[in-house]
Amino acid sequence: GAGVSQSPSNKVTEKGKDVELRCDPISGHTALYWYRQSLGQGLEFLIYFQGNSAPDKSGLPSDRFSAERTGGSVSTLTIQRTQQEDSAVYLCASSLWGASNQPQHFGDGTRLSIL
Amino acid sequence: SQQGEEDPQALSIQEGENATMNCSYKTSINNLQWYRQNSGRGLVHLILIRSNEREKHSGRLRVTLDTSKKSSSLLITASRAADTASYFCATGTQGGSEKLVFGKGTKLTVNP
Numbered sequence: 001g002a003g004v005s006q007s008p009s010n011k012v013t014e015k016g017k018d019v020e021l022r023c024d025p026i027s028g029h030t031a032l033y034w035y036r037q038s039l040g041q042g043l044e045f046l047i048y049f050q051g052n053s054a055p056d057k058s059g060l061p062s063d064r065f066s067a068e069r070t071g072g073s074v075s076t077l078t079i080q081r082t083q084q085e086d087s088a089v090y091l092c093a094s095s096l097w098g099a100s101n102q103p104q105h106f107g108d109g110t111r112l113s114i115l
Numbered sequence: 116s117q118q119g120e121e122d123p124q125a126l127s128i129q130e131g132e133n134a135t136m137n138c139s140y141k142t143s144i145n146n147l148q149w150y151r152q153n154s155g156r157g158l159v160h161l162i163l164i165r166s167n168e169r170e171k172h173s174g175r176l177r178v179t180l181d182t183s184k185k186s187s188s189l190l191i192t193a194s195r196a197a198d199t200a201s202y203f204c205a206t207g208t209q210g211g212s213e214k215l216v217f218g219k220g221t222k223l224t225v226n227p
Contacts, residue, residue: 004157031213042203042219043158050213091157100207100215101146101165106157 002026006092006107014115015084021077021110025094032075033104034067035091043091049075050098079112087114119147119204119218127224134191136221138204139184145207147180148215149189152201161189161202194225 005024013019025032030051035043045059049069060066064082069075079086089111093104122137138147146165150158164171164180164187171178177190191198201222205215 033214035217043217045214045216048214056214093158098213100213101163103148103160103163104158104215106159108155108157 004092004094004105004107006090006110008110009108010111010113012113012115013082016081018078018080019082019112021079021090021092021112023075023077023092023094023107025073025075025092026105027073029094029096029105030072031095031098031102032069033093033095034075034077035093036061037089037091037109039088046077046090048098082112082114084114087112119206119216121202121204121218121221123221124219125222125224127226128194129226130194130196132194132225134194134198134223134225136189136202136223138187138189138218140187140204140206141185142206142208144182147178147187147207148205149176149178149187150203150205150217152203152220154200158203191223194223196225196227199223199225 007022032049034046037043047067048056064080067077089109091109093106095102095104119138119140148163149161152158162173162178164178175192180187201220203217203220205217
């Protein structure tokens with residue numbers, strides 16, 4: 001399809017394990033964002049990629065979180081040594097370019113549950 | 116940090132009624148966007164209003180912006196059961212930031 005694709009849609013893992021979440025943005029979109037949404041809450045910004053520029057990592061909550069974007073397209077968010085408080089929905093969005101006046105197009109998220 | 120705050124947190128109305136949701140923010144903005152999120156899905160962009168605009172329409176949606184009061188409202192007219200969702204405002208702040216700051220949302224339930 002033409003939308004933002006995220007995988008897996010659900011992930012259940014044990015505390016202490018590493019997890020990788022994938023985001024496939026809309027083709028041609030240069031900006032990619034990761035957000036975290038806890039139950040019934042708003043979106044917490046995590047990281048932003050724009051083209052080949054250095055990413056804005058200012059929202060990553062700890063050094064257990066990292067993300068990369070290969071070839072300006074697919075992005076992977078990695079959480080190492082997961083903790084129960086990491087349980088949330090992780091949403092990815094892309095936009096044509098990185099500007100606050102651009103609509104962001106969201107995937108349906110990965111629902112992460114840490115046991 | 117939280118920029119937009121929606122009000123009310125939850126709203127329940129009957130089909131055919133109008134729904135009004137409000138968003139207040141703290142710092143000066145370049146623009147403000149509204150998004151809808153159906154349960155278990157990602158957010159969908161509804162409308163963007165720039166800081167020099169006061170009102171904008173899109174179908175059954177009407178958005179107003181009052182920069183002097185740092186607030187915006189989203190009005191959905193003649194609501195339908197399919198409008199049941201959470202609605203979020205997101206602000207783009209002045210200063211060149213490419214990021215949007217989202218509020219916690221208003222959960223709207225439209226009863227058939």
